[in-house]
Amino acid sequence: MNNAQLKKKLLGTPYFLWSLIFILIPLGMVFYYGLTDRSGAFTLNNIISITTAEHAKALWLALLLSLIATVLCLLLAYPLAMILCNMGVNQHSFIVLIFILPMWMNFLLRTMAWQTLLEKTGVINSILNFLHLPALRIINTPYAIVLGMVYNFLPFMVLPIYNALSKIDRSIIHAAKDLGANNIQVFFKITLPLSVPGIISGITMVFIPALTTFVISKLLGGSKVLLIGNVIEEEFTQASNWHLGSGLSIVLMLFIIVNMVLSAIFDKDGEGSFL
Amino acid sequence: MNKVLIDLKNISKSFDDQLVLDDLNLYIRENEFLTLLGPSGCGKTTTLRILGGFETPDTGCVIFDDKDITKLPPNKRQLNTVFQRYALFPHMTIEENIAFGLKIKGKSKSYIDDKIKYALKLVNLDGYGHRMPDSLSGGQQQRIAIARAIVNEPKVLLLDEPLGALDLKLRQDMQYELIRLKNELGITFIYVTHDQEEALTMSDTIVVMNQGYIQQIGSPEKIYNEPENAFVADFIGDSNIISSLMVEDKLVNILGVNFPCVDTGFGHHKPVDVVIRPEDVVLSTDLEKGRIKGVVSHLIFKGVHYEMEVMANGFEWLVHSTGMFPVGCEVSIDVDPFNIQIMNKPASEDEEAVKLDE
Numbered sequence: 001m002n003n004a005q006l007k008k009k010l011l012g013t014p015y016f017l018w019s020l021i022f023i024l025i026p027l028g029m030v031f032y033y034g035l036t037d038r039s040g041a042f043t044l045n046n047i048i049s050i051t052t053a054e055h056a057k058a059l060w061l062a063l064l065l066s067l068i069a070t071v072l073c074l075l076l077a078y079p080l081a082m083i084l085c086n087m088g089v090n091q092h093s094f095i096v097l098i099f100i101l102p103m104w105m106n107f108l109l110r111t112m113a114w115q116t117l118l119e120k121t122g123v124i125n126s127i128l129n130f131l132h133l134p135a136l137r138i139i140n141t142p143y144a145i146v147l148g149m150v151y152n153f154l155p156f157m158v159l160p161i162y163n164a165l166s167k168i169d170r171s172i173i174h175a176a177k178d179l180g181a182n183n184i185q186v187f188f189k190i191t192l193p194l195s196v197p198g199i200i201s202g203i204t205m206v207f208i209p210a211l212t213t214f215v216i217s218k219l220l221g222g223s224k225v226l227l228i229g230n231v232i233e234e235e236f237t238q239a240s241n242w243h244l245g246s247g248l249s250i251v252l253m254l255f256i257i258v259n260m261v262l263s264a265i266f267d268k269d270g271e272g273s274f275l
Numbered sequence: 276m277n278k279v280l281i282d283l284k285n286i287s288k289s290f291d292d293q294l295v296l297d298d299l300n301l302y303i304r305e306n307e308f309l310t311l312l313g314p315s316g317c318g319k320t321t322t323l324r325i326l327g328g329f330e331t332p333d334t335g336c337v338i339f340d341d342k343d344i345t346k347l348p349p350n351k352r353q354l355n356t357v358f359q360r361y362a363l364f365p366h367m368t369i370e371e372n373i374a375f376g377l378k379i380k381g382k383s384k385s386y387i388d389d390k391i392k393y394a395l396k397l398v399n400l401d402g403y404g405h406r407m408p409d410s411l412s413g414g415q416q417q418r419i420a421i422a423r424a425i426v427n428e429p430k431v432l433l434l435d436e437p438l439g440a441l442d443l444k445l446r447q448d449m450q451y452e453l454i455r456l457k458n459e460l461g462i463t464f465i466y467v468t469h470d471q472e473e474a475l476t477m478s479d480t481i482v483v484m485n486q487g488y489i490q491q492i493g494s495p496e497k498i499y500n501e502p503e504n505a506f507v508a509d510f511i512g513d514s515n516i517i518s519s520l521m522v523e524d525k526l527v528n529i530l531g532v533n534f535p536c537v538d539t540g541f542g543h544h545k546p547v548d549v550v551i552r553p554e555d556v557v558l559s560t561d562l563e564k565g566r567i568k569g570v571v572s573h574l575i576f577k578g579v580h581y582e583m584e585v586m587a588n589g590f591e592w593l594v595h596s597t598g599m600f601p602v603g604c605e606v607s608i609d610v611d612p613f614n615i616q617i618m619n620k621p622a623s624e625d626e627e628a629v630k631l632d633e
Contacts, residue, residue: 171362179376
């Protein structure tokens, strides 16, 4: 091995150690706990327990809510990304700033702010009350959780789509119009197909964190709506059953892997990724 | 003469207070190969984009086939564009690219298939139908872009520097290809380029533009042999532009020596510009033969000819000749009266542009 190669390897050491300590070892521990019982004997019971009514319901609800949140994010983000793309550089950097600004604030704080806004005697209801309008009762319901998900994860949908759209050469759009396509045809035949990598990337970046969240559901869903993330969290923090918590985590990981494989198939060139 | 197909009337356009086209008037005949030629920023591409419908002029109108199409969007115009960077749809096969315009128009599948076959044959790319655009070379992609445009049977094909991104050899091949296509299709080509050689090779009519004004309109021969001003003379080919004095009709004083010429009507003792093409300068070692004596100061072998610079009477003459005269050689210079092109002197550069437009 020559000097340059050795140097390269040395430079990679901190990253390698980091991955080992904070990613590989914890992952190994999850698998170890997930596949053993308290006595340390091998068992599949932790994983199979996903089929119990309570766990299955939490998983189903998490899948449903994160799916709804992802669809809503997509519907909101796509037009916005298109508007951003059609704007001049000066205007759009301002709007992008407005969009990214909340992301600089702590995720927990933002979600807690929504709690304050949505509470029975919260800000929104006070205003509604003042206007003699019926009070809003969405705190501690699935609606509030979806709202929190959409609010928190929308930028992760906007940016990859914006990225994909802004890469489309203007002359391709012009060529389509030149060949007789109207604006709607241009959108469905050119713009939409060419932005698919961005859409896929955005879906992945919204769906996975939404599926695994427990903070949003805890703060905005109260203890009434349990998602799979909450179940896993409780197994670790309250029930102290690391084996069951790890087993359920492995199941959740399967869903994430399926999603990532799908997105890798659709986004072959990694065009939509922006990080 | 064919009938006038497109008439641009009093077109002006500015971007951010920058005047790009100023009161441009131009008509284009059916079946003509017309080239808009000029340096970058002269307004040639803007003119093409106004024709294609991608820009709306601030003033003036575009008449196409006796109808005003100034406000018509691009998708409703009977012309198609070939873009500089090909602009093929990257997510479609070559066939789908070519079929795009026809599918939009709702043509039948058998009609479309026939057209694809015909178009691929026309651009010599038989059997490429199922490939993706990025697997083709630049020249092939450009030919597909042409095929995609012509299957729609436009009355006019707009070409925006279509050969700009290709290398020299390919560019020359494509020039002949385009001439062949134009003759086979029998439609009007409007071609934008900054390459004077391209313009001279392919065009029926050349429109030389500079700073938003038309400098000269004419056949390639006319533009080359009889440039109307110093800009055209300088832009089209190499030339010696010499500040001179018109003594009387058919006699001009160049660098203190009288030369007979063929131009009349410039007045007596009027300052003028004289254009002499380097290949029209006749050198001789017989010092008694020519009108001005000079010394060869540079010599470069260019393949077909030698390029020389000859210092004579305080002016560096550019000379192309098949005969070689070594550096330091004393020579005499003569020019045939027919090859001396007289032009009025512009009072100022701006005035020059305005005056020519009127």
